Amino acid sequence: MIAAPPVPSPLVGEAESRSDPQKGGEVAPCAPSLVATTTRADSLALLRRAFAEAGIDTPELDARVLLAASLNINAAEIAARPNVALGPAGAERLAGFARRRLARESVGRILDRREFWGLAFDLSPETLEPRPDTETVVETALSFVSDRRAPLRILDLGTGSGCLLVALLHELSHATGVGLDLSPGALATARRNAAHNGVADRAAFLASDWTAALCGRFDLIVANPPYIAFGDLAGLAPEVRLHDPAAALDGGGDGLAAYHIIFAGVRDLLAPGGMLIVEIGSTQEQGITRLAEVKGLKVIKVAQDLAGRLRAVALKPNGRQELALGSGTPI
Numbered sequence: 001m002i003a004a005p006p007v008p009s010p011l012v013g014e015a016e017s018r019s020d021p022q023k024g025g026e027v028a029p030c031a032p033s034l035v036a037t038t039t040r041a042d043s044l045a046l047l048r049r050a051f052a053e054a055g056i057d058t059p060e061l062d063a064r065v066l067l068a069a070s071l072n073i074n075a076a077e078i079a080a081r082p083n084v085a086l087g088p089a090g091a092e093r094l095a096g097f098a099r100r101r102l103a104r105e106s107v108g109r110i111l112d113r114r115e116f117w118g119l120a121f122d123l124s125p126e127t128l129e130p131r132p133d134t135e136t137v138v139e140t141a142l143s144f145v146s147d148r149r150a151p152l153r154i155l156d157l158g159t160g161s162g163c164l165l166v167a168l169l170h171e172l173s174h175a176t177g178v179g180l181d182l183s184p185g186a187l188a189t190a191r192r193n194a195a196h197n198g199v200a201d202r203a204a205f206l207a208s209d210w211t212a213a214l215c216g217r218f219d220l221i222v223a224n225p226p227y228i229a230f231g232d233l234a235g236l237a238p239e240v241r242l243h244d245p246a247a248a249l250d251g252g253g254d255g256l257a258a259y260h261i262i263f264a265g266v267r268d269l270l271a272p273g274g275m276l277i278v279e280i281g282s283t284q285e286q287g288i289t290r291l292a293e294v295k296g297l298k299v300i301k302v303a304q305d306l307a308g309r310l311r312a313v314a315l316k317p318n319g320r321q322e323l324a325l326g327s328g329t330p331i
């Protein structure tokens, strides 16, 4: 879970705090003043300072990425010619980006794109911004596949931007898959992402309340459901709490509400040898294991993310043999 950063302190000098009525009284510091004649180097320094004073974790990086994006240039060009002025259009764009970052939109959300599994994903207001932690689900799913050219069938429950399904289809060249979400806006974005990443011909997208609208059998079912306990939502970092969709976060009283429904629905959807891989909150392993037992599933593997937190759990129906996917042989 992403910890809440310190409360932003008001900027001194050219900027002061203000209330943003859009955010229900949240206080956002004003952006530093940038004009057409401000140089790239000066704008970097202004943004870096404003972001640092606002309590943003990575002020230098964020300032550089937003400056480059506002001018449509790369980091090397900034380094090579730091004394070039922003110009009117660049200054206006960068000031807009800075205001949004100070209102705690993430850089990814401001630029409407995010990298996941080395692929580029568009975002929209209805999609969660994909997190590096979630790549653990992809790694775990792939660890059960012995033949990457097998015609596996994949189901991604709560597909959001489509990141899990698209990443898996990208790795598994003969697989096909269904991405499912309750949000039509998320599904439209996921469809676009499948197309941008060259897997649209092997992906279908479906509006459904979890497994309700589904039939058929799948070799790999993946899900990163909303799993933040209701009482913890208020403590999330503002980038998440204010700007990720609530439907992607709220896991009910204990955070496990979606797993109850998903675990109950997947038994009939898993092909022989099929696996369910879910992302979990780092403290949820015991609750997930207990719930799985009640629902007739067995935990096969628990995987850690890069920070060493428990992040992905692989499950299969109790009493079924484990097969290496693609080979048909027991593992």
Ligand SMILES: C[S@@+](CC[C@H](N)C(=O)[O-])C[C@H]1O[C@@H](n2cnc3c(N)ncnc32)[C@H](O)[C@@H]1O
Pocket (backbone or CB within 6 Å): 126, 127, 128, 129, 130, 131, 134, 157, 158, 159, 160, 161, 162, 163, 164, 180, 181, 182, 183, 186, 208, 209, 210, 223, 224, 225, 226, 227, 247, 248, 249
């Ligand atoms: C945590 S986000 C995960 C998005 C994406 N898979 C990822 O890993 O970045 C959970 C997703 O579940 C979807 N969702 C929430 N409730 C749902 C439901 N009842 N049925 C289907 N999808 C649902 C949300 O719209 C959201 O896209």
